[in-house]
Amino acid sequence: xxxxxxxxxxxxxxxxxxxxxxxxxxxxxxxxxxxxxxxxxxxxxxxxxxxxxxxxxxxxxxxxxxxxxxxxxxxxxxxxxxxxxxxxxxxxxxxxxxxxxxxxxxxxxxxxxxxxxxxxxxxxxxxxxxxxxxxxxxxxxxxxxxxxxxxxxxxxxxxxxxxxxxxxxxxxxxxxxxxxxxxxxxxxxxxxxxxxxxxxxxxxxxxxxxxxxxxxxxxxxxxxxxxxxxxxxxxxxxxxxxxxxxxxxxxxxxxxxxxxxxxxxxxxxxxxxxxxxxxxxxxxxxxxxxxxxxxxxxxxxxxxxxxxxxxx
Amino acid sequence: xxxxxxxxxxxxxxxxxxxxxxxxxxxxxxxxxxxxxxxxxxxxxxxxxxxxxxxxxxxxxxxxxxxxxxxxxxxxxxxxxxxxxxxxxxxxxxxxxxxxxxxxxxxxxxxxxxxxxxxxxxxxxxxxxxxxxxxxxxxxxxxxxxxxxxxxxxxxxxxxxxxxxxxxxxxxxxxxxxxxxxxxxxxxxxxxxxxxxxxxxxxxxxxxxxxxxxxxxxxxxxxxxxxxxxxxxxxxxxxxxxxxxxxxxxxxxxxxxxxxxxxxxxxxxxxxxxxxxxxxxxxxxxxxxxxxxxxxxxxxxxxxxxxxxxxxxxxxxxxxxxxxxxxxxxxxxxxxxxxxxxxxxxxxxxxx
Numbered sequence: 001x002x003x004x005x006x007x008x009x010x011x012x013x014x015x016x017x018x019x020x021x022x023x024x025x026x027x028x029x030x031x032x033x034x035x036x037x038x039x040x041x042x043x044x045x046x047x048x049x050x051x052x053x054x055x056x057x058x059x060x061x062x063x064x065x066x067x068x069x070x071x072x073x074x075x076x077x078x079x080x081x082x083x084x085x086x087x088x089x090x091x092x093x094x095x096x097x098x099x100x101x102x103x104x105x106x107x108x109x110x111x112x113x114x115x116x117x118x119x120x121x122x123x124x125x126x127x128x129x130x131x132x133x134x135x136x137x138x139x140x141x142x143x144x145x146x147x148x149x150x151x152x153x154x155x156x157x158x159x160x161x162x163x164x165x166x167x168x169x170x171x172x173x174x175x176x177x178x179x180x181x182x183x184x185x186x187x188x189x190x191x192x193x194x195x196x197x198x199x200x201x202x203x204x205x206x207x208x209x210x211x212x213x214x215x216x217x218x219x220x221x222x223x224x225x226x227x228x229x230x231x232x233x234x235x236x237x238x239x240x241x242x243x244x245x246x247x248x249x250x251x252x253x254x255x256x257x258x259x260x261x262x263x264x265x266x267x268x269x270x271x272x273x274x275x276x277x278x279x280x281x282x283x284x285x286x287x288x289x290x291x292x293x294x295x296x297x298x299x300x301x302x303x304x305x306x307x308x309x310x311x312x
Numbered sequence: 313x314x315x316x317x318x319x320x321x322x323x324x325x326x327x328x329x330x331x332x333x334x335x336x337x338x339x340x341x342x343x344x345x346x347x348x349x350x351x352x353x354x355x356x357x358x359x360x361x362x363x364x365x366x367x368x369x370x371x372x373x374x375x376x377x378x379x380x381x382x383x384x385x386x387x388x389x390x391x392x393x394x395x396x397x398x399x400x401x402x403x404x405x406x407x408x409x410x411x412x413x414x415x416x417x418x419x420x421x422x423x424x425x426x427x428x429x430x431x432x433x434x435x436x437x438x439x440x441x442x443x444x445x446x447x448x449x450x451x452x453x454x455x456x457x458x459x460x461x462x463x464x465x466x467x468x469x470x471x472x473x474x475x476x477x478x479x480x481x482x483x484x485x486x487x488x489x490x491x492x493x494x495x496x497x498x499x500x501x502x503x504x505x506x507x508x509x510x511x512x513x514x515x516x517x518x519x520x521x522x523x524x525x526x527x528x529x530x531x532x533x534x535x536x537x538x539x540x541x542x543x544x545x546x547x548x549x550x551x552x553x554x555x556x557x558x559x560x561x562x563x564x565x566x567x568x569x570x571x572x573x574x575x576x577x578x579x580x581x582x583x584x585x586x587x588x589x590x591x592x593x594x595x596x597x598x599x600x601x602x603x604x605x606x607x608x609x610x611x612x613x614x615x616x617x618x619x620x621x622x623x624x625x626x627x628x629x630x631x632x633x634x635x636x637x638x639x640x641x642x643x644x645x646x647x648x649x650x651x652x653x654x655x656x657x658x659x660x661x662x663x664x
Contacts, residue, residue, distance in 0.1 A: 010514040018507055108344060115346040118549055123535075214502045216550060218526050219344035219376075223501035254504065258511035261494045262461075264659050270497070 003263075005135075011252065011259050012139045019251025020147050021046070021213065021222075024205030025229035026236060026243040027153055032078075032198030034161065034238055035191045036174040037085055038303040040096030041077065042202055043226025044103020048073045049203025050210040051107040051114070054217045058119035066120075066211055067146075067204060074203025075196045077103055082195040086188055089305035104220065114217045121215035122146055144212040146204070153201075157240040170194055174299030177306040187306050205229070231280035237297045250276045335397065335575055337361070338390040339373040340383065342402035347500045349525020349544040351375060353561040354401045354424075356545070360564030361571055369571065379404025384411060391416040397574050399567070400424065409433060420574055425470070427649070429581050436566065439587035440470075441477035441648070442616050443559035443595035445623035446609050447541045448481020450556045450597070451489075451519040453605040454539050455482075458489040461512030463505055463522040463529045466497055467662050471523050473651045477623050478521055478541075479658045485608070492517065493660030502528035509533065519556075530555055539600070546596055557597040565591050585645065589617045624648065629656045 025042050032039045053070035057063055077099055084095040122144035131141040140151075161167040172180040173190045181187050205225075210217050228250060236243035257272030339358050341351040358371050372395070377386045383405045390398050391412055397420045400409045406426035413421045413433045421433040429435055451460050460482060465471050479491040492515070494508040501524075509520050509529035513536045520533040521541040527550035533540035534551035542551075542558030566586065573579040586592040595613065597606055615621035626637035630653045637643055643651075652662060 006514075010511075014507060014510065018503065021503070108346065111346055115352070116348050116549060209503055214506060214526075214528050214531060216348075216502060216527065216531070217346075218348060218500055218502050219346035220500070221502055221526075223498070223504065225503075255507055255511065258494050258496075258508045259514075261660060262492060262511045262515050264492075266661055268663060270663060 007259065007263070009135050009138050011256050013142065014255030014259070015248045015252030016140060016147060017143060017213070017251070018255055019247035019249075020143075020150050021205040021208045021225060022229050022232060022250055023150050023154075023244060023247035024146075024208060025202045025226060026232045026247055027150075027157055027240055028074075028198040028201030028203070028205070029229060029233045030157070030161075030198070030236070030238050030240060030243060031170070031201065032195050033233060033302055034170050034174045034299055035194040036177060036299050036301040036304065036306065037082070037191055037195045038092040038096060039081065039099075039195070039198065039202075040093055040230060041081055041099025041103065041199075041226075042205075042229045043222055043224070044100035044107075045074050045077055045199050045202045046103075046206030046209070046222045046226050046229075047107035047220070048077055048103045049206030050221055051111045051206075051217055052203075053207030054119055054210040055110070055114060057121070057211055058114060058117060061120045063120055063122060063211065067207055070203045070207035071200035074206075075200040077203075078196040078199025079192075081199065082192045085305060086191045086195070089307060092303050092305070100226065108219045111217045111219055115219075117217075118215050119211070122212035146208050146212045154240050154244050161240065171299070174301060177301055181306075181308065191306070202229075228276065228280070231283060234298075235280065235283040238299065239297065249279070253279075334367070335365075335369045335571060336393075336395040337369055337371045337571065338395045338398045339371065340377050340386050340390070340398065340400045340402075340405060341373060341375040342377060342379065342404070343500060343525065344375050345373070347525045348527060349500060350561075351401065352525075353544050354399070354563055357561075357563030357567045361567045364564075364568055365571065368575075377402075377405075380408070384408035387412045387421075388415075391419045396420065397422070397571065420579055422570060427583075429583060431581060434570075434579075434581045434583065436570075436584040436586070438561065438590075438593040439585055440559055440561075440593050441473050441623055442588045443593050444474045444477040445481040445484075445616075446595045446613055447521065447556075447558050448478035448483075448491075449485050449609050449612065450481075450601055450605065451478070451521060451539070451541050452482035452484065452486035453608075454556060454601070455486065455489050455519045457516045457518045458486070459512070459515060459517040460489055460491045461509060461517035461520045461529075462491050462493045462658075463508045463512075463520065463524060464493050464495050465499055465523040467495060467664075469649055469651045472654070472662060473648055474523055475658060476651065476655045479655050480623055480628070483655075483657050484612075487657075489657065491521075491658045493654075493658060495660075495663060496524065498524060500525045502526040505529050506532045510536075513538065520554075521558075527551065542596075548598060553600075555598055556600050557595060560594055560596050562591055562594055587616070588613065589619075630654060631656055631658060 049070040052073035053066040056069035057066035081099050084090040085092045127141040131137040177187045232246045235246045253275045260267050343351040345351050345355040399422045401424040403425045409423045423435050425437045482489050496508045505524045506528035509532035518538040520529050522529040527547040530540045530547050530551035534554040540554040548555050622642045624643050626641040627639040628637040630636045
């Protein structure tokens with residue numbers, strides 16, 4: 001059974017690698033949704049992040065710039081979503097779906113000229129000392145820079161949301177906008193800010209796919225990860241730390257499926273492929289009723305546009 | 313007055329004749345042409361005929377067409393707009409193509425990879441197993457760990473046939489090597505396909521082959537410092553240090569032939585399943601392959617093209633040791649098209 005240790009280690013390493021794009025998407029979405037704005041546009045945001053980052057890297061060779069461009073592109077789409085849902089008070093679900101379609105279309109059109117080329121990419125880099133720790137080093141500290149950034153983002157966001165004044169403002173706007181408003185908080189500005197910021201972080205998830213995980217642009221290369229991320233936000237109950245576990249769990253299930261096949265285990269692959277979605281359905285069931293949603297921590301006014309004149 | 317009117321009528325008539333002489337050709341693609349794979353290869357064929365015929369044809373295409381009802385409306389749309397020739401390039405477009413063809417008897421339809429024909433519907437496909445066999449020879453010659461990874465798409469006969477041909481090619485030069493199959497159930501999800509390749513690389517594979525449309529497994533092999541065998545089109549740019557070559561599609565010459573036939577009014581319904589002799593499929597070999605191996609592959613290629621050698625010539629045993637193809641026998645096209653078992657040096661199962 002000496003083979004079992006490397007098997008587990010490599011599978012966990014793959015879980016981190018495959019889970020990171022989901023993690024960025026979920027972290028961004030948590031920020032947006034905490035402010036009370038529902039965002040179903042993740043798939044489109046990721047695609048726009050993937051193509052814009054790729055184009056920037058291809059044209060300039062500067063990866064730092066590529067991430068900035070991806071975030072700006074995500075922010076631009078986020079601004080559209082914010083304008084429609086916060087200013088015009090359009091149905092947030094409809095606007096989110098529109099963002100997905102818009103992002104898919106824009107990325108496909110923009111990407112036409114970038115098929116079949118390779119750009120500068122984030123290569124795995126070992127972190128000195130940390131990567132020498134047996135097992136842990138291989139699992140966590142032998143990845144690309146974006147993965148390490150995501151490690152830092154998780155505790156930072158957690159501290160921000162739960163332990164800072166700004167985080168409390170964010171949560172207040174999502175839970176009870178009238179109360180926040182009466183305390184002098186500009187609900188519209190807060191929602192605008194976190195929608196745009198969240199969308200730009202989500203876009204990094206897409207850029208990870210085209211600049212770190214792979215080094216290419218392929219139309220629709222997110223392949224549904226945006227939808228999984230939406231389910232993961234519920235799964236994580238809008239908590240950045242749980243988001244980490246959720247993302248790695250989803251990434252790990254796929255990796256495990258491949259690895260079981262690779263050693264010739266006779267398992268039905270369809271079943272393994274189904275597992276993440278099955279988990280999603282279970283989570284959706286658990287968070288479907290209003291009572292349960294509130295208990296697990298869903299922002300109370302998620303999906304409800306705020307208006308000063310109307311009582312909700 | 314009368315004379316000028318006549319002249320006008322004559323002019324209009326001749327213009328309409330010129331307009332009529334332009335052949336309108338439409339392509340219906342299942343994926344984005346940006347997939348760098350299947351639909352991309354078909355679109356290279358479209359660009360080829362545009363080059364060849366210039367103003368004599370007009371082409372149009374629609375991408376990302378879902379199989380089923382959406383396909384039928386896309387195909388019908390082209391037929392209704394008066395297109396003379398419509399290529400439908402996915403297996404799932406078969407029934408919609410046949411249905412539309414019944415309503416537009418004057419339009420020629422060509423369906424790729426199916427088996428239903430009609431008076432005005434022909435089918436076409438390539439014997440990809442021929443270059444796959446050769447690409448297996450490349451892999452078998454280059455491996456030292458004797459572990460070869462094959463990232464497989466969907467468990468359908470076409471993919472199974474490809475894996476078997478590849479494994480037979482491996483066995484031809486290296487009876488000790490095994491081909492490990494990982495199913496992804498995707499055509500273009502680069503991240504997933506990359507992960508599937510890594511799962512076998514972690515086990516010590518030193519050549520990675522694939523059936524999907526994205527070059528992601530190639531890039532994984534490049535990063536691990538081992539070799540890779542591609543598919544569909546030239547993938548050198550993605551893995552210059554790994555890409556040994558691979559089977560490729562080359563639809564251009566065939567499309568050219570069909571259009572010439574239609575223009576000359578000589579087109580008849582047919583079922584085309586072309587091998588390397590027709591140029592529809594071919595093997596691409598890069599400089600990473602040693603000269604000796606390249607020469608060996610070339611000799612075998614010539615015997616296949618000449619019809620002297622068939623990749624599936626028996627005796628061939630399946631994974632359970634059962635004799636599937638008798639010594640000296642060659643499977644029929646029907647048997648090839650329905651293949652649902654693995655040859656003996658494949659590790660892995662076909663999901664059922």
